[in-house]
Amino acid sequence: DGSMGKSLVVALAVAIVACIDIVSRARHRSVHFLFACTLGAVLAMGAIALTRTLFEPSAMQNATLMAFAILLLIAGWRLLFGVWEARTKAVVLGTFVFWIALHVLGAETPTQRLAHLIAIGVALIPAVAWCLLFLPYHRERLSRVLVMFFAGMLATLPVLLYDALVHHGTEFQFFYFRIVPESFNSSTQSLVLGQLPGAPTAQSTLLFLSLSFLLVALVEEGCKFWVLRRGGDRFFSSIDDVIEFAIIVAIGFAFAENVTNSGYFLSFVQQYLLAPPHPQWGEFFGNVVGRSILTSMVHIVSTGTAGYFLGRAIFAQQELQEDAARGKSHALLLTVSEAFGFEPKTLAQVLLVVAGLSLAIALHAFSNLLVTLPDALPGSPQTFGALFHLSPGFPFANLSLVILPSLLYVVGGFWMLTWLFEWRENRRERGMRVTVETFVAAQESL
Structure with missing residues (x-):
């Protein structure tokens, strides 16, 4: 699958960037800013690619693929909040926000x-x-x-993603468990009407x-x-x-x-x-x-x-x-x-x-x-x-x-x-x- 290939490429790119920084970190403190900008940009591009995959009609029919994409998003989300000093973390998060905002604005009409x-x-x-x-x-x-x-x-972002999954009627297959996200309102209404x-x-x-x-x-x-x-x-x-x-x-x-x-x-x-x-x-x-x-x-x-x-x-x-x-x-x-x-x-x-x-x-x-x-x-x-x-x-x-x-x-x-x-x-x-x-x-x- 082409979308899955893109996701793997993004994950590989993140690993390469991390390895390069680990190798050079003791001698090249000046790369901190470059590392933070690169990691924030790569994670943003990966998140954009994965969310596109999630809402493609062909991908939505494969519940296992959807579950794998969600797991990749969770892994990227945790990496985004890595244990770094404040300035590095601020640049990582700020770069991520910048590219996500640029993507959203670029997809809109004037x-x-x-x-x-x-x-x-x-x-x-x-x-x-x-x-x-x-x-x-x-x-x-x-x-x-x-x-x-x-x-x-x-x-x-997790709130917005969940709303989008509910809107598109997405399903996930985690091993033997099938999960179908539902809106809070509809779930609550069903519960209340069932009890009263x-x-x-x-x-x-x-x-x-x-x-x-x-x-x-x-x-x-x-x-x-x-x-x-x-x-x-x-x-x-x-x-x-x-x-x-x-x-x-x-x-x-x-x-x-x-x-x-x-x-x-x-x-x-x-x-x-x-x-x-x-x-x-x-x-x-x-x-x-x-x-x-x-x-x-x-x-x-x-x-x-x-x-x-x-x-x-x-x-x-x-x-x-x-x-x-x-x-x-x-x-x-x-x-x-x-x-x-x-x-x-x-x-x-x-x-x-x-x-x-x-x-x-x-x-x-x-x-x-x-x-x-x-x-x-x-x-x-x-x-x-x-x-x-x-x-x-x-x-x-x-x-x-x-x-x-x-x-x-x-x-x-x-x-x-x-x-x-x-x-x-x-x-x-x-x-x-x-x-x-x-x-x-x-x-x-x-």
């Missing part, structure tokens, strides 16, 4: 390309503003900030929305958590570090989501700037500001919460030792760990990671539910008066329901993150593991 470029330029403004707002709490090197921002952008037969009711609608948003939040928060752990593993020296990088990942994710989802900034540009005879700047900026503030803050709060618990998990050993020195015993933790044969540190880390991810998923899903629920309820109430059948003269009767998630996530979320940054225990420097690069011979000092 009008679509213009709309996309405008959307990218506009979406960068709130992304930079959010970074500048949170970075002063804990200063970080620019290279590390770029790594985490690019990592957050790339966290959207009959005509849809408010109860079934609420259950359907809740489960759908939980599944979406699970995938998105899981992807962000993975790139945070994989991309910033060697950069963490305090809990504040982990929270900061988690927020940067969330900002990068929100930026990529805004420019890749056809219903967000791209739709705003086409609907309010390009389609009308005269640009409707008021409506355009109103939608952009609303999307940039509320939705971005939902990502920031959810992933920032997961980052806090991840930080505590990473430094669990130090925390347990400090608590023991202060006379705090953690009797329940010690009892459970002894009963199941776990080390107290390992059990604490697992519990903290599970708690952080669960809270992040719940926060993310709850925000989506609050925003969507008014349109799903009978009569589509948009104000508190319409929801609770209040008289027009009643205080707050005309207040929009959107104010509720805005207060919870924008005001409450910002207060919570500020408090976490200022908490003395989170600011304490606890040390950083020394990074030794896999393919590039360099060490990052503390």
Whole structure:
């Protein structure tokens, strides 16, 4: 098969580049930048070639070939987040993003390309503003900030790929197992209708929305958590570090989501700037500001919460030792760990990671539910008066329901993150593991 041959050539090229760097790394430190650019470009070209293979009609009929292509994509994805120092990793990720973006823009019509470029330029403004707002709490090197921002952008790729696989009705054959990706909405709807037969009711609608948003939040928060752990593993020296990088990942994710989802900034540009005879700047900026503030803050709060618990998990050993020195015993933790044969540190880390991810998923899903629920309820109430059948003269009767998630996530979320940054225990420097690069011979000092 020609497509498979191309994929093998790409994989061979990656191996050759890695071998060349391994041979020359001790003597030629100047090749680091070239290596990073080359690896990022090769991985991008490989990803493009493999995704083309995935959606070719002839390839889609071969479930085993499709499964092999997915495995190659997973291998390339892991290689993309290799253990290198920050500048090398930033160049690898940035080069990958550049070639993927160039490929997407090159395949569009001039009008679509213009709309996309405008959307990218506009979406960068709130992304930079959010970074500048949170970075002063804990200063970080620019290279590390770029790594985490690019990592957050790339966290959207598994979500986009899964959506494309569902749209094309793709099937995979892993040995004796056949896997058919399905949309979260259809799967959830089938489950709800199976449990609650009959005509849809408010109860079934609420259950359907809740489960759908939980599944979406699970995938998105899981992807962000993975790139945070994989991309910033060697950069963490305090809990504040982990929270900061988690927020940067969330900002990068929100930026990529805004420019890749056809219903967000791209739709705003086409609907309010390009389609009308005269640009409707008021409506355009109103939608952009609303999307940039509320939705971005939902990502920031959810992933920032997961980052806090991840930080505590990473430094669990130090925390347990400090608590023991202060006379705090953690009797329940010690009892459970002894009963199941776990080390107290390992059990604490697992519990903290599970708690952080669960809270992040719940926060993310709850925000989506609050925003969507008014349109799903009978009569589509948009104000508190319409929801609770209040008289027009009643205080707050005309207040929009959107104010509720805005207060919870924008005001409450910002207060919570500020408090976490200022908490003395989170600011304490606890040390950083020394990074030794896999393919590039360099060490990052503390």
